[in-house]
Amino acid sequence: MYPFTTTTGIVRNRWYIAAFADEITRQPMERTLLGTPVALYRREDGAPVAMYGICPHRYFPLAQGTLRGDALVCGYHGFTFGPDGKCVAVPSQGTGAGFCQPTYPIEERGPLCWIWLGDADKCDPGLIPPYDDIEMGTPGWRYSSPNYAHLKGRAQLLVDNLMDLTHLPYVHHHISGGEAMADPKMREEQRERSYRVVRMGKLPWTGFNVLVWGAENGYEGLADFDQLTDFYGPELIRTGFPIMTAVPGHDTVPPELGTMHIMHGITPETEHSTHYFGFSTRNFRLDSTELDEFQYQSDCKIRQQDVVAIEAVEARLEHSASTQRELLVRSDGPAVKVRRLIQKMLDAEAVESKEPAA
Numbered sequence: 001m002y003p004f005t006t007t008t009g010i011v012r013n014r015w016y017i018a019a020f021a022d023e024i025t026r027q028p029m030e031r032t033l034l035g036t037p038v039a040l041y042r043r044e045d046g047a048p049v050a051m052y053g054i055c056p057h058r059y060f061p062l063a064q065g066t067l068r069g070d071a072l073v074c075g076y077h078g079f080t081f082g083p084d085g086k087c088v089a090v091p092s093q094g095t096g097a098g099f100c101q102p103t104y105p106i107e108e109r110g111p112l113c114w115i116w117l118g119d120a121d122k123c124d125p126g127l128i129p130p131y132d133d134i135e136m137g138t139p140g141w142r143y144s145s146p147n148y149a150h151l152k153g154r155a156q157l158l159v160d161n162l163m164d165l166t167h168l169p170y171v172h173h174h175i176s177g178g179e180a181m182a183d184p185k186m187r188e189e190q191r192e193r194s195y196r197v198v199r200m201g202k203l204p205w206t207g208f209n210v211l212v213w214g215a216e217n218g219y220e221g222l223a224d225f226d227q228l229t230d231f232y233g234p235e236l237i238r239t240g241f242p243i244m245t246a247v248p249g250h251d252t253v254p255p256e257l258g259t260m261h262i263m264h265g266i267t268p269e270t271e272h273s274t275h276y277f278g279f280s281t282r283n284f285r286l287d288s289t290e291l292d293e294f295q296y297q298s299d300c301k302i303r304q305q306d307v308v309a310i311e312a313v314e315a316r317l318e319h320s321a322s323t324q325r326e327l328l329v330r331s332d333g334p335a336v337k338v339r340r341l342i343q344k345m346l347d348a349e350a351v352e353s354k355e356p357a358a
């Protein structure tokens with residue numbers, strides 16, 4: 001499966017974002033995650049439930065059923081499943097069926113619900129990406145602008161896209177200053193929970209900066225910046241606005257020119273399609289709903305531009321990848337590194353799946 005040597009491009013033993021927390025309600029919803037249709041709903045006490053989404057009786061989608069207390073009642077013949085998956089009622093028999101529908105671990109953390117569809121014995125909530133590192137829930141930081149895009153393309157194309165920001169001035173040409181990403185100096189760092197790429201460059205004050213930091217915080221000349229990209233795993237990547245390291249006319253960087261992390265939650269829907277969850281955290285203009293809205297609109301626009309580019313690639317990929325070898329260049333370094341990391345994860349899972357059961 002391009003660009004990997006395994007037949008699948010999906011790493012299963014990870015926590016992936018299943019949904020924004022406010023999407024899961026007492027009205028069951030269905031979402032296909034890692035190729036599996038999953039019914040998502042909340043118990044009466046508010047806890048989220050993730051259950052295999054197809055009724056075992058006649059394969060009706062369970063999310064089209066209704067809730068009775070904490071149980072999900074199939075909308076076709078009324079088979080009823082408790083939140084643990086146990087079939088507790090078959091109306092035509094007046095009993096349960098002694099059958100258990102698969103359910104999956106789901107963890108609600110702030111505005112996100114994470115699901116584990118991998119091996120049960122490897123499931124550890126400690127593997128959810130580190131919130132303190134992305135400043136989720138950190139005092140002095142604001143979470144904002146959640147948005148969602150559906151992508152008719154394999155998840156790895158989105159990972160490639162995020163690891164190579166030289167596409168900025170071409171795909172996102174409305175962002176002034178994007179040329180600073182065309183050929184920046186780069187250094188990499190292996191951190192405890194992420195592989196980090198730092199791009200370093202110089203940035204003039206632009207119209208885009210005015211919208212983010214406010215006109216009153218402008219400067220003359222060129223500021224030095226670091227731009228961080230952190231690969232936490234195939235499920236989450238952080239990019240973000242340039243973080244100023246030196247600003248002309250200032251001895252220290254004014255706090256108003258703060259940091260905004262842009263988070264990219266990547267959840268394979270199938271081998272060839274992806275759920276793309278976006279949100280951001282920032283440590284400046286904390287009360288600005290105007291900035292929240294600007295960031296939301298900007299994110300939606302930017303992600304849509306990426307979606308269009310990636311879908312154009314996916315649509316031709318079978319032909320392209322079998323016809324011509326990829327031309328990899330210097331700027332592909334981080335993307336290639338990340339592909340290797342993911343290939344390792346895929347290889348490990350492929351070996352495990354071949355091991356005879358103990």
Ligand code: FES
Binds near residue numbers: 078
């Ligand atoms: S298909 Fe669900 S009860 Fe028959």
Ligand SMILES: [Fe+2]
Binds near residue numbers: 161171302306
């Ligand atoms: Fe992009």
